[in-house]
Amino acid sequence: MQNIFALIGLGLILFVIYWRVFYLNRKKAIHFKTPKKFPKEWRKLLQENVHFYQNLNSKEKALFEKKILHFFRNVRITGVKIKVELLDRLFVACSAVIPLFAFPKWQYPNLNEVLLYPEVFDKSFDDKAPKKTIAGMVGTGNGMDNMMILSRKSLRNGFQIVSSKKNVGIHEFVHILDKADGTIDGQVGSLNKTEFAKPWFELMEKEIEKIEANKSSIDGYATTNKQEFLAVTSEYFFERPRLLKKNHPKIYKLLKKTFNQSMAKRMSSPFKKRNQIGRNDPCICGSGEKFKNCCLNN
Template sequence: MNVFFTVIGFLLFGYLGFWIWYRNRPAYSVPSRFPVEWKELLQKHVHFYQNLNEKEKRRFEKNIRNFLKQVRITGIKVEVTDLDRLLVACSAAIPLFGFPSWKYNYLHEVLLYPASFDRNFSMDNPEEVITGMVGSGRNMDGVMVLSKKSLHNSFGNTSDKHNVGIHEFIHILDKQDGEIDGIPGELNNKEYAKPWLRLMRREMQRIRKGKSDIDAYAATSEEEFLAVASEYFFERPKLFQQKHPDLYKTLRKVYHQDMKRRLRNPFRKPRRIGRNDPCPCGSGEKFKYCCMKN
């Protein structure tokens, strides 16, 4: 009888282990070496990446690989391409690039929809247009939903102060202390939280009175203010500092990044890598002798 229960216990333990692995398995096999094709996609589509030096690019690429190992990206009625995966991972990596080690503890899957959707995830409701959301509840906890079209538009337009991917990942970052409340972990100490709350609420009042260029959605709640203001900070830092110097100074402290200095060069489309150019993998070899052969 003891042997019987031991076997049953062993089987149940094995099944539970398999179920945990299956739920958290990566949906995509991440290459052991960052592919040169991925580097080209980042250089072509991601303004943030374009402005990094070679050492920073390697660190950014490492962060992207780590994210893709940890979080599944699933298409809902849409194919998920390498560019889709990279843009989702960039949305996650950009806000936390100023931290030496990082991980989103409250996320295990990102669902990509072809276009906007409503709160019931229907794409046929013109009355409600949602381009991104962080799920909650039993079946959606730890899940983010993004519109693929909006994600691409966010990285294609660097002058509109908006990035839906960054916006939603700010919510996940806000939740790192256990609650989405508009107070980043860096400011949770009361000494810093009170000045931030005063600054935030004052600006929310200016938005409601039509006296601010921050998107009106930021005035709907404190958590949305943090996400919208952070989009502005990462997308248009020079203008953000000019219009909102106190907010810029605070968010620079929160994210450990001076985005005005980082995004010193305008978004540009690079020329195609030539056969005799240095290989973008950083090997020091010519492209034709290195990654071009692969």
Template sequence: MIYTIGFLLLVAFIIYGFMLTRKKKAQAFPANWHTILLKHVRFYKNLSVAEQQRFQARIMLFLSEVNVESVGFKLEDVDRVLIASSAVIPVFNFNEWYYKNLSTVLVYPDHFNEDLGFAQKDKNRNIAGMVGSGQFKNQMLLSRKALHQGFQKKAHVHNTGIHEFVHLIDKQDGVIDGVPERLIQEPNVIPWLKIIHKEMEAINDNKSDIRNYGGTNEAEFLAVAAEYFFEKPKLMKKKHPDLYQMLKVCFRVKN
């Protein structure tokens, strides 16, 4: 098919206009959010001043592109900051990232069940977060309680927010399978699968400090390993050097 120069210029203008719109929509970073980030987000606290400013811009851009809504409670600034941080941390070293498969983050006060209920007496209320499908396509559902617990100082590694956003990154190629095309280039696919299966076997044999849920399947392993990588990178480098190096490549971490 042959396109005229005028048509190509029009397409370029539309794309450029879209990018400008994205940048214009982002509001100014609230000054008090810096304190919230320092208190709750270790990843942010460890950044240089210049990188902290870049992180601030990225979370504001995310919040300008994605709706954050609550069910049964009023959202606070800390909720928005932790959700946006969960989204930015895995892709912070990408020059630009747009969650094309996300329009809304729906936040419940606590864990919920498969029917999206959260009655306190419901024994099946055990879901901390999920990437929506069907009628909830392009939505993410999160437990506020689990979100906050993920950013608390703790001995174990479990960050629900990062976990679910890594699933969303994995899904950008159309399927959540633990081998996201945006992170893992073709030459690294086979080495990555070898590492996955080795580490999953160790998990299922109770010979690993990686969270047991990572032994469920390849997709869950990627999300659980990413939690570990971003929450305790030094420990992962020591205990799982091959996995650590592969995740450095995936998430474009230079240091």
């Protein structure tokens, strides 16, 4: 009997947290009507802020824009304690489109809504907590199925920090793809043949050992589990493909097959078309260090 009451109590606590986070704290949703044609001002924003889009030819850009409109028609983007700006919406949609760009018919049937928080948050979805570390997550259970949560600040940094190998939007959408075949196992089984699985997991195991021994340029968060290894290396693949190919050619090769995109060939140097920053300028990641002593080294 005590166990039953304990479970009921836990359920009530989770319900209160869910109610506070996903209803009371939401900004009143602004009706966002998806246009039939891609607006010129949207195209300008993409050209100025999205490196992937900058490197597409005219035909590819038209396809990219079409996929963004399709995403907006099927997925809500809601601000929690913030007003969602147009650039935020475009960054979310680009995060979704980039991993699937080479798969014309693939969608995100297991996603209905993306919630944007102003900052990173903790496990209780508190963005004011002293030990907040979460920049994004894919919801599971407790009414959070088919939902994604992103820190707007982290989302913007993923597209605007020139030297970063990180993009939290792409990271979380790769988790959605991983989840799409019903199994979160660190491979995007729905996009490629299972023949990639064995070499991928063997390579993953060896690389995790190198990361733990500080002999890898891959972020240490990749050692958390198989699904995080996939998401972290996918960020690297789409953000800094030439560097990944140079430092980890085997991983690059398998991700190239997985996403059906030759990113190193497609992408120009991120320093040519994205916002420039001087070596002695404050690093735009917010660390307070000079750029040369912070993100430039990565």
